[in-house]
Amino acid sequence: MKRMRKPLQTLLIKPAGPDCNMACSYCFYLEKASLFHDSPSPRMSQYVLEEMVSQAMEQSGSQINFIWQGGEPTLMGLEFYRKCVELQQRFGRGQVVGNGLQTNGLLIDDEWIRFLKSYNWLVGLSLDGPQHVHDHYAGPGAAAVHGER
Ligand code: SF4
DSSP: OOOOOOOEEEEEEOTTTTOOSOOOTTOSSGGGGGGOSSOSSOOOOHHHHHHHHHHHHHHEEEEEEEEEOSSOGGGGOHHHHHHHHHHHHHHOSSOEEEEEEEEOOTTOOHHHHHHHHHTTOEEEEOOOOOHHHHTTTOOTTHHHHTTOO
């Protein structure tokens, strides 16, 4: 019986691994840095980026989404993402391509914003604020449900 191959739709990518320019006390991911014995600051190489984008575009259907997160994905630098878009265009076959960036925003400047806007990237900004801001939409007992103070 012939197996039907489901097209690839979404990739969740951590190009800088667990490396981050913040050290939130509640972060569940920073400790994964201990897995990278050789490099405390792992970075996806250009070779891996090209191979990944090439294979993803080949295996996708009419639409594919690349979600970039970490750690802090902006530690890769803007040129890494310019290259990424170039590769998506080079290996694309007319697909709709989406990109999403989850960031703490510390490195986002006007140049980043121009880039993100020009390619309509979806941006998730993680923001810590005072309790009255965090809890604005939380109902009574929400903190207890999540085990927070
Ligand atoms: S900004 Fe995010 S990834 Fe970085 S330390 Fe805080 S929770 Fe972890």
